[in-house]
Amino acid sequence: MVLYGMTQELATCVNYRNLRHRVDEMGDPALSRLLGYIMVDERCHHDFYKRVAQLYLEQDRAGTLEELRCVVQTFAMPALHMLADSRQRVAELKALHIYDEDIFFRDVLRPLLDALGVKWSEFRQRNPQRKS
Numbered sequence: 001m002v003l004y005g006m007t008q009e010l011a012t013c014v015n016y017r018n019l020r021h022r023v024d025e026m027g028d029p030a031l032s033r034l035l036g037y038i039m040v041d042e043r044c045h046h047d048f049y050k051r052v053a054q055l056y057l058e059q060d061r062a063g064t065l066e067e068l069r070c071v072v073q074t075f076a077m078p079a080l081h082m083l084a085d086s087r088q089r090v091a092e093l094k095a096l097h098i099y100d101e102d103i104f105f106r107d108v109l110r111p112l113l114d115a116l117g118v119k120w121s122e123f124r125q126r127n128p129q130r131k132s
């Protein structure tokens with residue numbers, strides 16, 4: 001849950017950042033400011049989980065990385081399915097390009113691994129002793 005929280009909170013921060021960019025294109029300074037506050041809040045949540053994850057890495061690097069691989073491989077943003085008229089709303093959200101798999105890889109996963117001191121080559125290397 002900590003590793004999911006760490007990932008999800010950063011993804012949420014990125015999501016609000018990109019939404020804020022769209023709002024700025026349309027010119028709504030009050031909403032832009034509000035989104036800026038939310039972004040910072042989400043970033044703080046991420047930072048808490050990241051600090052706990054760093055402790056896990058110190059105690060069990062291989063196990064923590066294996067769990068993180070599992071989180072990343074199954075990661076999905078929460079609550080999308082809860083939107084009214086879900087399919088249409090999800091399609092509208094996707095059309096805004098505020099969050100997608102490429103953004104996840106570039107703005108969430110890679111910076112996250114960098115912050116944890118995990119090289120991409122190490123992250124991609126599955127531990128052969130663990131089965132899942």
Ligand SMILES: [Fe+2]
Pocket residue numbers: 009012041042045
């Ligand atoms: Fe949060």
